[in-house]
Amino acid sequence: MSHSWQLLLVVSLGLASSVACFVAGVYFQHSHATRLLHKLVQRDPYACYISPKIYKAFCFFDTEDGTAHRVQRIMKYGFPGLDDVRFYSDFVLSYDRRNRVAHWVCEHLQKSNVQGLRGVGRGRANYRSDWSVPSNFRSTLADYRHSGFDRGHLAAAANHRDKQSHCNETFLLTNIAPQIGQGFNSGAWNKLEIYVRELAQHFGSVYVCTGPLFKPRPQGGDKWNVEYQMIGSNMVAVPTHFFKVIMLESKLPLGKPYMEAYVLPNATLPEKLELRQFLCDIREIEHYAGLDFFQGIRRSDIFGSNYPNESQVFRDFN
C-alpha cells in the first residue's frame, strides 16, 4: 500500500517537474526569440513593416512593451510605400534610385525635437553624400554644384534639434532635393516648414510626410507627358512640385486626428501668396505620387465626401 503511494508520488513529482521545465523552456525560448525579433525590426525596414502582425501572432506571454522603438513611433500610422526604405535616427525615408531623390520622408515632431538644445543646429552640419546608398545610385555634392539649384531639405534641419547627430543626418543627400532657392526654398517652402514647427509646438505631436512630385502635362486625348530636368553626372531629378502631408494628433483622449496637405510648385513664388492657397486633397497627391498616407486611419473619419473635381495639385500660381 505505502509502496504504491510512494510510486505515485515519485511519478507525479517527475511529471510536475518535467511540465515546469517545459514551460520554463518555452518561456525562455520565447523571450529569446522576441529579443531577436526586436533587433531585426530595428534593422530591417520590411520586418518593421510587418512587425505589428508578427507581434500579434506571437504574444502569448506578455513581453516588455515600454521600449517602443523610434521607428515604430515615427511610422505609427503606416508606411506610404516600401521602396528602398531607410532608417535614420530621427526620420525614415524611402529612396528612389532612378531619380536619386527620396520618394518620401516621414518625421514625428514633438516639442523636444523642434525646440531643440542651445548650440544644436545647421551651423554645425555639412551636406554630404549618403554612403549607405550603392555608389551607382548615389547623388553627390558635385551633382548640385553650379546647378543653380539649392540643396533643399525634405526633413527640415530645424525639426531635429534635440541632438547634433540628428540634425547632421538631415544633411545627407538622400534627404535633399534640388529646389529653386530664391522665392521657394527661402520663401514659401520655408514658411511651410515654420508653420509645421508651430503646429508641433502647439499640439505636441505632429506627423509629417514630405516628398517630390512630377507634373504630367496633358497631350490631348488620354495621353500625358512627364518632363523634368536632371542635374549632374548622376542625373538627380529636379521635381516640379513638392508635397507635405501633415497629421496632428488630438490632445483629447477621443479626439480625432486632423490631416491636411500642401503642394508647392518648384518655382519662384510671389511673396504675397498665403499658405492656405497651396492646400490640396490628400487623395490627389496619393494618386500622383503612388503613395498611401497614414493608412492606419480611416479616411471616412477625416474627410467629407466633397473633394474637387478638377486637379488642384498642379495649379499655376504666377
Ligand SMILES: *[C@@H]1O[C@H](CO)[C@@H](O)[C@H](O)[C@H]1NC(C)=O
Ligand atoms: C556634425 O557634423 C559636423 C560637420 O560635418 C561635425 O564636425 C560634427 O562632429 C558632427 N556632429 C555629430 C554629433 O555627429
Ligand SMILES: *[C@@H]1O[C@H](CO)[C@@H](O)[C@H](O)[C@H]1NC(C)=O
Ligand atoms: C467641376 O465642378 C464645377 C462646379 O461644381 C463645375 O463648374 C466644373 O465645370 C467642373 N469641372 C469639371 C472638369 O468637371
Ligand SMILES: CC(=O)N[C@H]1CO[C@H](CO)[C@@H](O)[C@@H]1O
Ligand atoms: C511647376 C514647375 O514645373 N516648376 C519648375 C521647377 O523647376 C524646374 C527646373 O527649373 C522647372 O523646369 C519647372 O518649371
